Amino acid sequence: MTNNLKKLKQVLAKEGLRFTCQREEVWKEILSSGEHRDADEIYHSLREKGISVSRATVYRTIDVLVKYNMVRKLDVGVGPSKFEHKIDISHHDHIICMKCGKIEEFVVNQIENLQERVAEQYSFKLVRHIHQLFGICKDCQ
Amino acid sequence: MTNNLKKLKQVLAKEGLRFTCQREEVWKEILSSGEHRDADEIYHSLREKGISVSRATVYRTIDVLVKYNMVRKLDVGVGPSKFEHKIDISHHDHIICMKCGKIEEFVVNQIENLQERVAEQYSFKLVRHIHQLFGICKDCQ
DNA sequence: CTTAACTTGAGACTCATTATCAATAAGGAT
DNA sequence: ATCCTTATTGATAATGAGTCTCAAGTTAAG
Structure with missing residues (x-):
């Protein structure tokens, strides 16, 4: 602390x-x-x-x-x-329920790597990203 | 039309x-x-x-x-x-320059598939997603 | 053609966030 | 420790994207 x-x-x-x-x-x-x-x-x-x-x-x-x-x-x-x-928290992205607003966290290393490759491809220096999946959670379906 | x-x-x-x-x-x-x-x-x-x-x-x-x-x-x-x-436009996501605001479009099918798998994993019915990479473009570096 | 219901537009309103600025606090110099 | 300059704070006003209101105008079903 x-x-x-x-x-x-x-x-x-x-x-x-x-x-x-x-x-x-x-x-x-x-x-x-x-x-x-x-x-x-x-x-x-x-x-x-x-x-x-x-x-x-x-x-x-x-x-x-x-x-x-x-x-x-x-x-x-x-x-x-x-x-x-973001302290002691490993990187993650979010999947958000459009009905109840519930937010779950997810990580897929493969996606992270692919992002880096996209940035290289476009000659961008990658600073941050937003990756959010929106849908309806099990409870709200 | x-x-x-x-x-x-x-x-x-x-x-x-x-x-x-x-x-x-x-x-x-x-x-x-x-x-x-x-x-x-x-x-x-x-x-x-x-x-x-x-x-x-x-x-x-x-x-x-x-x-x-x-x-x-x-x-x-x-x-x-x-x-x-989105007419006659194939799906794509965006990579955005934080300095000049330039927006480029990209697609990685592998990422699209991985997203579907994440949604399944969390029992969400996927509706849409936001995937934006923010960085500094070649011209602005 | 009538009529009930929907749509429009101008401007008021909302609400998250940012700017203003006088009063206060920080911290380097003495 | 005490100035003194400069940054910070907080109350409130301002901003700006987007939404709501409602009277007047349209739409289309019958």
């Missing part, structure tokens, strides 16, 4: 940003859960714990964390974006 | 919707280009041609077209969604 705080400090330093208790709290809050939550949920969770941050600061902090690959932004097609931390 | 109009009529009938000249014009406008355009661009293109439609109607019509797989909605991560028709 201390390691993760160090990581935040490093990243802020690299960006020429200051280490503040708000940024620390936002980061800790995101780390505290493996759920996919939106900015408002993170904001309210902090508020309930008596920690005073503003929505603006939550958004601003998440931006930095996303830029440095510590948090993943998940656009689920409707409503606000969801976020999840 | 007449075929595509027929398709629109069929789809509208299936949805219990009426065939109107606005819906026809929106559909023809989308068909007229292979570009990835947003709703506003489509709206303005119609207006420039002297065709009177409202933004609301453009959005409403696109919704139906997307629902029936005649148009694909492309969320490019920033700004408005882009749309492209």
